[in-house]
Amino acid sequence: MKILIFKGSSRYDVLSTYSLIATTELRKLGANAVTVEMNLMNSNDYLRLIEKFKPDLTLGFNPVTYFYEDEKNHIMKTGIPHVLRIGDHPFYHLNNRAMLNPNHPKLLTLSTEKFFEQAFETNKVTRYKRITTLPGLNVSKQVKFNDKTIPLCYFGTYHSVDQIILDMQNQFKENPIILKVLMDFCGDLNYLLINNKKYIQNPIELLLEQYIRDSLKLDGESIDKVVKLAFVHVDLFHRNLTRKLALIEIAESGVEMYTFSAPELQNVLGHYPNVRFFNPVSYLESLHIISQSKANINITPMFTSLHERIPNSFLNNSILFSNKMVDFMESNKELSEGSVFFDQDTISDSVNHLNSIINNENIFNDLTEQNYILAQKKFTFKQELTMLEQCLKNDF
Structure with a gap:
């Protein structure tokens, strides 16, 4: 699977660092994953990367995007399936950036939080799925x-x-x-x-x-x-x-x-x-x-x-x-x-x-x-890759 992983700016470095970790860990598992360094690449650079790399899907851990003519975001512009994981309440993201059109057929929003289901339903968001996996990372051998x-x-x-x-x-x-x-x-x-x-x-x-x-x-x-x-x-x-x-x-x-x-x-x-x-x-x-x-x-x-x-x-x-x-x-x-x-x-x-x-x-x-x-058995990038493969097969 060929995956482009968006890395943008955030006041919390957890999102940008997690994007880099995801790229590394998914590559270890055999996925062809590449980081999109949004602070270094402009919107036209991204289009050239798309043309060269030809990804199966793109992945974001917050709703970062590129914008083009007529206020199209990168999903609308390229038509490439985009999986968006959100970790905070939908009210902070709906109808903005990557979620500009939350029901776009090439966007699938994922969250682990049960509380968020009501917010999506109230706002008539149908391109949403609740999942139960969230990869963590062991940074050292088990400290005794x-x-x-x-x-x-x-x-x-x-x-x-x-x-x-x-x-x-x-x-x-x-x-x-x-x-x-x-x-x-x-x-x-x-x-x-x-x-x-x-x-x-x-x-x-x-x-x-x-x-x-x-x-x-x-x-x-x-x-x-x-x-x-x-x-x-x-x-x-x-x-x-x-x-x-x-x-x-x-x-x-x-x-x-x-x-x-x-x-x-x-x-x-x-x-x-x-x-x-x-x-x-x-x-x-x-x-x-x-x-x-x-x-x-x-x-x-x-x-x-x-x-x-x-x-x-x-x-x-x-x-x-x-x-x-x-x-x-x-x-x-x-x-x-x-x-x-x-x-x-x-x-x-x-x-x-x-x-x-x-x-x-x-x-x-x-x-x-x-x-x-x-x-x-539940919270590693092995489960994450399986989940992404199932999303690509069943949701796009």
Whole structure:
């Protein structure tokens, strides 16, 4: 199979680095994979590459594209099948860039996230498929228990919850009625997480839509517009409030934790002596740090199925310590048994359970070895290549 893999620019280097990793790993498996360096090649260079290489399909890990006359993107221009993997909510991408026409017959959008299905259905996207594989990468031979140098690590962006609210107030200051509804909604989210101490198990945009529908007398089209305008603020608020509350609980347990995040996180956790702070690192460096860690924190309330930190924990001999991800837990029972999942009201007990694993060599080795074997059957580029071959055969 001949595959062109798009590598564009992103504020997170995980996407560009992952594109290079995918090219290397797929070539090892026999695919003729070539990276499209979009920072070096312009749109005409790409057409010349297409003519010379004659790919069976193109692949993107975010919706990067080239544009041509009449606002045609590279899919419309060339007619070559394009597989697009998205890792974030469809609202950030629909009707833009590679997803300019999300139902184009030569575009197939893939995602592992069950939550996203509703957004695609609501927006009448039919060229969409949910998959269950997400390749991770083992960056070193299995680091032994006594050679692990980090008890618990955390990677992830953190934005000030107060600043997110200020940004939302600024955007909607000309519409105080809508702003009040959004402020009330965020206030209710805050109450649920702090008082009920349970993570939300429904797509946030559905809760927001219903809240607006119950609060304002608007027609369906107007509600859709408000939801999409407000979504980025509400989504950020939900993500970062959940992370803030969870990390405070973990820090208060006393477990030694290494954090690799934005400086804002130090404003939240700076007074805990068991928490160490480091600047964000590259994606590749994060994999090496995970391999040196006994456990790896994942706090992704916007996902219930999968996140790249999950297979990378398993493949690098680290115990996954994550917020509850119901769909993943139901679909991967054995891997879930070798992990520790928490809700906001169970973090203290979950940390105790985690400590019983990472401080016991025999238990740690048994679980990480089992997780590695299971992950090798599901979360590698061998499964990715098989999936791409099936997409080319069945979906184009």
